[in-house]
Amino acid sequence: xxxxxxxxxxxxxxxxxxxxxxxxxxxxxxxxxxxxxxxxxxxxxxxxxxxxxxxxxxxxxxxxxxxxxxxxxxxxxxxxxxxxxxxxxxxxxxxxxxxxxxxxxxxxxxxxxxxxxxxxxxxxxxxxxxxxxxxxxxxxxxxxxxxxxxxxxxxxxxxxxxxxxxxxxxxxxxxxxxxxx
Amino acid sequence: xxxxxxxxxxxxxxxxxxxxxxxxxxxxxxxxxxxxxxxxxxxxxxxxxxxxxxxxxxxxxxxxxxxxxxxxxxxxxxxxx
Numbered sequence: 001x002x003x004x005x006x007x008x009x010x011x012x013x014x015x016x017x018x019x020x021x022x023x024x025x026x027x028x029x030x031x032x033x034x035x036x037x038x039x040x041x042x043x044x045x046x047x048x049x050x051x052x053x054x055x056x057x058x059x060x061x062x063x064x065x066x067x068x069x070x071x072x073x074x075x076x077x078x079x080x081x082x083x084x085x086x087x088x089x090x091x092x093x094x095x096x097x098x099x100x101x102x103x104x105x106x107x108x109x110x111x112x113x114x115x116x117x118x119x120x121x122x123x124x125x126x127x128x129x130x131x132x133x134x135x136x137x138x139x140x141x142x143x144x145x146x147x148x149x150x151x152x153x154x155x156x157x158x159x160x161x162x163x164x165x166x167x168x169x170x171x172x173x174x175x176x177x178x179x180x181x
Numbered sequence: 182x183x184x185x186x187x188x189x190x191x192x193x194x195x196x197x198x199x200x201x202x203x204x205x206x207x208x209x210x211x212x213x214x215x216x217x218x219x220x221x222x223x224x225x226x227x228x229x230x231x232x233x234x235x236x237x238x239x240x241x242x243x244x245x246x247x248x249x250x251x252x253x254x255x256x257x258x259x260x261x262x
Contacts, residue, residue, distance in 0.1 A: 008233050015229050020220040037232060044236045105216045125213040152201045152209055159209070 007047065011040060014057055017126060018064060024121050025068055027110035035071075039064040058128065062136045065118055072114070108158045112151050119147035120155070 018039060023032030042063050043050075050059055109117050115137075122133040123144065130148075134141045201209070 005237065008237050012225065012230070012233060015225045016221040016223070017217075019223070020217040023220055024216065033226065033228070036229065040229065040232055041236070044240075102216050102219050105212055120213070124210055125217045149201070152206060156201055156205050156209055159212075 007044075010056060011043065011060075014060055015040075017057070018060060021061060021121055021126055022064055022068070024106060024109055024125070025065070025114070025118060027106055035064055035067055038067045042067065055132070058132050058136055061122065061126070061128070065136060068118075069114075108155060111158060112154045116147045116151035116154070119144050120151035123148050124152070 015036065018036050019032060022035040022039075023029050026032045026035060039060055043060055046063075050056070109121075112120075118137065119133060122128045122136060123130060128136065130141050130144050133144045137144065
């Protein structure tokens with residue numbers, strides 16, 4: 001089938017939630033948008049393999065996370081690199097007031113393993129069921145539940161560490177350093 | 182396969198995965214959705230609108246043909262943002 005203008009509109013409508021997932025997964029706005037771009041291109045050229053009537057949103061998220069992991073393998077990136085790159089940007093560009101929370105949470109997300117971060121984002125923020133998340137990640141539902149629980153526990157731990165020294169950008173950065181130890 | 186190892190590690194003992202107190206989980210969930218909302222409520226960047234335009238045009242030009250060329254066509258847009 002030819003890709004219709006209807007699909008174009010559906011993809012357009014899903015871009016905001018794809019961006020939120022991609023940026024939070026990659027820990028970097030630019031990398032996140034590059035992931036979304038690759039996802040759209042791949043979705044468009046592989047649309048024949050998409051079963052109409054099934055979940056387009058889940059299909060796109062699957063393409064995006066596969067692209068994320070394949071890039072990570074290609075570049076030999078470690079999960080920690082996400083955080084490293086982010087922390088570097090934090091120190092060179094002091095975040096605007098009001099953005100701190102967003103940047104900080106995204107940075108902390110970078111400190112947990114990618115598979116746990118992914119599971120938490122899919123279930124805890126993107127609104128997928130455990131079952132859908134398991135389909136997207138190609139693993140068992142129990143595995144997703146376990147990853148989500150681990151991610152939540154680790155994030156809560158990190159947030160608590162941060163809040164102890166939360167009085168300004170300098171302290172926030174120091175907290176990040178001490179949390180890294 | 183470092184990545185594979187890391188994934189295997191974090192999947193150990195699925196039944197013993199730590200659970201958060203409901204209150205902490207609620208706060209965390211709210212923070213996460215708040216972070217998402219900030220991104221979701223941003224307007225769609227022009228680069229994606231242009232990308233979809235180009236994909237649709239490429240599709241129109243080669244209707245009936247295989248779509249093997251459309252992805253390389255689109256990939257070119259990556260450099261001109």
